[in-house]
Amino acid sequence: MAKSKVAIIRCKNYEPETVYISIKKALSLIGEMSSFVKKGEKILLKPNILAGRNPELVTTTHPAIFEATVRLLKEEGVEVSYGDSPGFDPPIVALKKSGITDIAEKYNVKLADFERGKKVDYPDGYYGKQFDIAFGVLEADGIISLSKMKSHQLTRITGAVKNQFGCIYGLNKARFHVKIPNATNFSKMLVELTKFLKPRLYIMDGVIAMQGNGPASGEPVNMNCIIVSADPVAVDSVFCRMVNLPPEYIPTNVYGNEIGLGNCDFSEIELVGDDIETFVKKDFDIPHKPVKDNAVFKFLLPLKNLITPRPVIKNNKCVKCGICVKACPVEPKAVFFKNDDNQKSPIYDYKKCIRCYCCQEVCPHKAISVKTPLLGKIFG
Numbered sequence: 584m585a586k587s588k589v590a591i592i593r594c595k596n597y598e599p600e601t602v603y604i605s606i607k608k609a610l611s612l613i614g615e616m617s618s619f620v621k622k623g624e625k626i627l628l629k630p631n632i633l634a635g636r637n638p639e640l641v642t643t644t645h646p647a648i649f650e651a652t653v654r655l656l657k658e659e660g661v662e663v664s665y666g667d668s669p670g671f672d673p674p675i676v677a678l679k680k681s682g683i684t685d686i687a688e689k690y691n692v693k694l695a696d697f698e699r700g701k702k703v704d705y706p707d708g709y710y711g712k713q714f715d716i717a718f719g720v721l722e723a724d725g726i727i728s729l730s731k732m733k734s735h736q737l738t739r740i741t742g743a744v745k746n747q748f749g750c751i752y753g754l755n756k757a758r759f760h761v762k763i764p765n766a767t768n769f770s771k772m773l774v775e776l777t778k779f780l781k782p783r784l785y786i787m788d789g790v791i792a793m794q795g796n797g798p799a800s801g802e803p804v805n806m807n808c809i810i811v812s813a814d815p816v817a818v819d820s821v822f823c824r825m826v827n828l829p830p831e832y833i834p835t836n837v838y839g840n841e842i843g844l845g846n847c848d849f850s851e852i853e854l855v856g857d858d859i860e861t862f863v864k865k866d867f868d869i870p871h872k873p874v875k876d877n878a879v880f881k882f883l884l885p886l887k888n889l890i891t892p893r894p895v896i897k898n899n900k901c902v903k904c905g906i907c908v909k910a911c912p913v914e915p916k917a918v919f920f921k922n923d924d925n926q927k928s929p930i931y932d933y934k935k936c937i938r939c940y941c942c943q944e945v946c947p948h949k950a951i952s953v954k955t956p957l958l959g960k961i962f963g
């Protein structure tokens with residue numbers, strides 16, 4: 584595989600002109616926008632809209648990143664559409680709350696259909712042989728992926744590769760969690776999905792990232808950068824290096840490299856733009872250790888639920904909205920209102936819980952965190 588070019592550009596705020604100039608500069612270093620799209624093509628912009636959140640909460644791709652990319656595509660005479668399939672809210676609601684819709688309306692960008700879709704075979708896939716892809720994705724000639732730099736409880740990071748998970752429409756995403764609860768295999772499915780969809784370009788919003796209890800309840804952290812490349816594995820590897828995480832700790836990087844989606848080895852990545860070392864934040868709040876599956880030694884199996892990291896509700900923050908209960912993909916639910924009493928916070932049945940952390944992702948009040956029980960800490 585040829586070396587992957589990755590442009591890193593310093594960008595200290597979301598002032599629209601600053602972001603536009605930064606992305607334009609990045610493109611000038613890896614190939615202008617005209618090398619990724621052609622006049623008259625239908626190009627879908629896929630931001631990360633995990634949930635309908637105000638941009639200041641840094642859960643979602645910032646509207647300024649979306650706006651700058653729209654402008655660059657319009658300059659090429661491209662027909663632009665946009666969409667995502669959030670974890671809980673309907674797409675139209677989440678896109679509006681996250682500030683994306685206002686920009687789309689300003690530039691007359693079409694909302695793509697992410698509420699409906701169809702099954703598409705991917706015979707080359709091992710972990711994902713069939714995907715339920717949104718019509719809005721299938722109708723486009725190409726995709727540009729606008730990811731957000733964030734920590735993630737299941738896959739450690741969420742970035743360029745994981746962003747394509749939102750191309751699966753509706754509740755079908757939750758089914759994948761049930762079908763593939765193992766974090767490594769889930770990551771491999773994400774790699775295959777990205778290889779199948781083949782976005783043409785990946786732009787990562789790292790101006791203000793999310794650390795800690797990501798991907799929805801973490802804290803903002805200034806990383807002051809935008810990362811642009813045609814290689815999603817290289818983008819995520821650059822993200823890892825910036826947060827002092829060896830890229831090989833992340834299964835999407837390892838498998839992505841293995842099956843030729845991209846490069847995670849820095850000897851195969853050509854960095855252009857600003858010096859990566861000036862962005863490194865060693866104390867970025869993320870576990871600096873490899874992603875571990877919730878597999879345990881056979882002799883410890885009876886203790887599994889006392890060992891593996893689990894979601895925990897902070898009662899003082901919980902407003903009893905029940906969103907976590909609705910989002911839980913297992914049946915019967917692993918998080919539920921005891922005796923249907925929604926005057927008290929939901930409780931967990933950890934024996935049923937597959938540790939997908941969807942509940943933690945969707946809680947709008949940062950009331951759920953993932954904690955490793957004492958026994959788990961002892962057994963590592």
Ligand code: SF4
Pocket residue numbers: 896900901902903904905906907908928929945946947948949950951
């Ligand atoms: S934990 Fe969060 S999502 Fe669940 S009921 Fe409480 S506030 Fe709502």
Ligand code: SF4
Pocket residue numbers: 894910911912913917918931935936937938939940941942943
């Ligand atoms: S309780 Fe939470 S972590 Fe467990 S299966 Fe349900 S959504 Fe996933």
